[in-house]
Amino acid sequence: MPNTKAYAAQAATTPLAPFSFDRRTPGDHDVQIEILYCGVCHSDIHQVRDEWGGSIYPMVPGHEIVGRVTAVGSHVKKFAVGDLAGVGCFVDSCRTCANCQEGLEQYCDEGMVGTYNGRERVTNAPTYGGYSTQIVVDENYTLKISDKLPLEGVAPLLCAGITTYSPLRYVGVRKGHKVGVLGLGGLGHMAVKFAASFGAEVTMLSSSPSKEADAKKLGAHHFALTSDPATMNGLQNHFDFILNTVSAQHDYSTYLNLLKTNGTMIVVGVPPTPSAVPAFNLIFKRRSIIGSLIGGIKETQEMLDYCAEHHIVSDVEVIPVQEVNEAYERMIKGDVRYRFVIDIASLK
Amino acid sequence: MPNTKAYAAQAATTPLAPFSFDRRTPGDHDVQIEILYCGVCHSDIHQVRDEWGGSIYPMVPGHEIVGRVTAVGSHVKKFAVGDLAGVGCFVDSCRTCANCQEGLEQYCDEGMVGTYNGRERVTNAPTYGGYSTQIVVDENYTLKISDKLPLEGVAPLLCAGITTYSPLRYVGVRKGHKVGVLGLGGLGHMAVKFAASFGAEVTMLSSSPSKEADAKKLGAHHFALTSDPATMNGLQNHFDFILNTVSAQHDYSTYLNLLKTNGTMIVVGVPPTPSAVPAFNLIFKRRSIIGSLIGGIKETQEMLDYCAEHHIVSDVEVIPVQEVNEAYERMIKGDVRYRFVIDIASLK
Numbered sequence: 001m002p003n004t005k006a007y008a009a010q011a012a013t014t015p016l017a018p019f020s021f022d023r024r025t026p027g028d029h030d031v032q033i034e035i036l037y038c039g040v041c042h043s044d045i046h047q048v049r050d051e052w053g054g055s056i057y058p059m060v061p062g063h064e065i066v067g068r069v070t071a072v073g074s075h076v077k078k079f080a081v082g083d084l085a086g087v088g089c090f091v092d093s094c095r096t097c098a099n100c101q102e103g104l105e106q107y108c109d110e111g112m113v114g115t116y117n118g119r120e121r122v123t124n125a126p127t128y129g130g131y132s133t134q135i136v137v138d139e140n141y142t143l144k145i146s147d148k149l150p151l152e153g154v155a156p157l158l159c160a161g162i163t164t165y166s167p168l169r170y171v172g173v174r175k176g177h178k179v180g181v182l183g184l185g186g187l188g189h190m191a192v193k194f195a196a197s198f199g200a201e202v203t204m205l206s207s208s209p210s211k212e213a214d215a216k217k218l219g220a221h222h223f224a225l226t227s228d229p230a231t232m233n234g235l236q237n238h239f240d241f242i243l244n245t246v247s248a249q250h251d252y253s254t255y256l257n258l259l260k261t262n263g264t265m266i267v268v269g270v271p272p273t274p275s276a277v278p279a280f281n282l283i284f285k286r287r288s289i290i291g292s293l294i295g296g297i298k299e300t301q302e303m304l305d306y307c308a309e310h311h312i313v314s315d316v317e318v319i320p321v322q323e324v325n326e327a328y329e330r331m332i333k334g335d336v337r338y339r340f341v342i343d344i345a346s347l348k
Numbered sequence: 349m350p351n352t353k354a355y356a357a358q359a360a361t362t363p364l365a366p367f368s369f370d371r372r373t374p375g376d377h378d379v380q381i382e383i384l385y386c387g388v389c390h391s392d393i394h395q396v397r398d399e400w401g402g403s404i405y406p407m408v409p410g411h412e413i414v415g416r417v418t419a420v421g422s423h424v425k426k427f428a429v430g431d432l433a434g435v436g437c438f439v440d441s442c443r444t445c446a447n448c449q450e451g452l453e454q455y456c457d458e459g460m461v462g463t464y465n466g467r468e469r470v471t472n473a474p475t476y477g478g479y480s481t482q483i484v485v486d487e488n489y490t491l492k493i494s495d496k497l498p499l500e501g502v503a504p505l506l507c508a509g510i511t512t513y514s515p516l517r518y519v520g521v522r523k524g525h526k527v528g529v530l531g532l533g534g535l536g537h538m539a540v541k542f543a544a545s546f547g548a549e550v551t552m553l554s555s556s557p558s559k560e561a562d563a564k565k566l567g568a569h570h571f572a573l574t575s576d577p578a579t580m581n582g583l584q585n586h587f588d589f590i591l592n593t594v595s596a597q598h599d600y601s602t603y604l605n606l607l608k609t610n611g612t613m614i615v616v617g618v619p620p621t622p623s624a625v626p627a628f629n630l631i632f633k634r635r636s637i638i639g640s641l642i643g644g645i646k647e648t649q650e651m652l653d654y655c656a657e658h659h660i661v662s663d664v665e666v667i668p669v670q671e672v673n674e675a676y677e678r679m680i681k682g683d684v685r686y687r688f689v690i691d692i693a694s695l696k
Contacts, residue, residue, distance in 0.1 A: 098609075099609050104609060104634075107609045107632070107633055107634065109585070167634075170634070237457070252625070253622070261446075261447050261452060261455040264636075267627050267630055267631060268631065269627065270627040270628055270631065271627060273624075274601070274624035274625055274626040274627070275624070275625055275627070276621075276622035276623070276624055276625075277600070277622055277623055277624075277625045277637065278621075278622040279615050279617065279618040279619060279622070279623070279639060280618055280639075281639070282615055282637065282638065282639025283615060283616065283618065283639035283640060283641045284455070284639070284641055285455055285639075286452075286455065286515075286518070286638065286639060286640050286641065287638070287639060288612075288636050288637060288638035288639070289625065289630065289636060289637050289638075290630065290634065290635070290636035290637075291627060291628075291629070291630025291631035291632070291633075291634060291635055291636070292631060292634050293631045293632055293634065
């Protein structure tokens, strides 16, 4: 049973602090991974603080994991000791429902098993995430990681990357499309990179004028200040797609009106209360709203391979784990460009 | 200038009453149509009573029009005197924007010209609808009507028919799909007929147990009572599509939860205030909501031809125009199976 050092929350109201526990002994199909980097996702904060309810403590957050394989089970085929490996938001699912069969494990009928704050299917043991020195995961839920990219920039691809890549692919974003990205944070900055990489004309929609320079550096062709009525008026019926990453409360209809006929708003952020949708705003231009959740294993691998080929990584600030509580506070203020990543060497 | 008898509202608070006016003299591209039947759409009530604002009085409602051509302009090619003809929800549009060029005149960038309660593009004269003995319309905005079907049942196809046909075609409903139709009224009864005709397995979702027999007669394979929690629970993650025809206030999330992964709720009803949409309900199954507005001229003709081929008409109650105010009150109570159609002979 590999003993593991970690940072954990003991309750919704306490800061993350040192913690240690035993990972399961690797089974026949498992890979054991020494974690090198783990990204810090906004959903870590929501779950640590039990803002979505049902949190399991102690909680070791982290689902943007890259590391190196240190042991493999006897039946493991995809990985060998020494390989780079990644783990995203889930580590298991039922494997038999229609969604799992189609490679859409994130929509598993029985529910995916979260990399942390979940329970293992057979043992019901709580799962612990990537703010830790190692992890043991079934090889079918483990991703292959290229050695061509800086690993700290790869870690956030496992959540922020696939969360934006998957819906942009699903709706078919390509050259000739006008794409708006609403909100420039962990998700938004990846959405800009992917949409631009797919050939679309990308506009960053943000309420912070200070983000214009960064948005353009990330690949946005235009910047639109959402607080400026003239700008917003000029963008009515303009976009084929808007990828909405905002999880603060906001008015969907303002942005629906920026979509042209047949345009689609992709929702990946979860505001704390439901947003009002006036039917007229949809009906009068055949507009749609679609939600999307991370991506399946197959598509996550496709995304990682695409990133390696196109040299796409997340823009990150690397921190030692000892600074994670401060990092949470900065994230809540939007003060991070654009993802904190924990250097797990700091845990050892 | 053809003098025309009609029923009109003089103000938002007065009942419809006899009225007469002059139609424009047919131009080179116009057809003059003696109206035989005109359907009564719920949007007639909204506009007569100025519930959407901006109503123009006197108002002659009616945009589900079938009749016979009595005169044609010198350049008219599609119609000859004696032909059957139909007019739907609009009689003109800019003809040059991308939407008009694609045959999506209903989404015209400059706004379609409503068959009534609109203004002609050049003259700015108010438009008057089908509760009248005749109408003059550009041939490009006039539909060809088959003589194979009872005309009173054809009239509602021009609005209720195309409003449901168009989105079911747009999302690609076909054999193998499970389709729910929410609300059994003028729109809902056509949605059931079309979805079943396209090969889908159709479930009527209604809060009125009394509608089960009718729903099945219309072609629904199943009936689900929306007020029964056990029934609703059994339909979680069940449908590929739900066509939502309800214009009363209701909770979208209840019905979103009935959609399987990648499922879509099509919204054609307009509740009086915006509906709340919890992002989680969309995100956790990649569900979407799409709005749709009637259909363009080309698709409306396609729908009429499809109906002639497949013997699809609306189920109607034919009334003399003198009973239209009473019909409005019955419609508000949902007491019509499933569309009132005015026999325009009663106006002559």
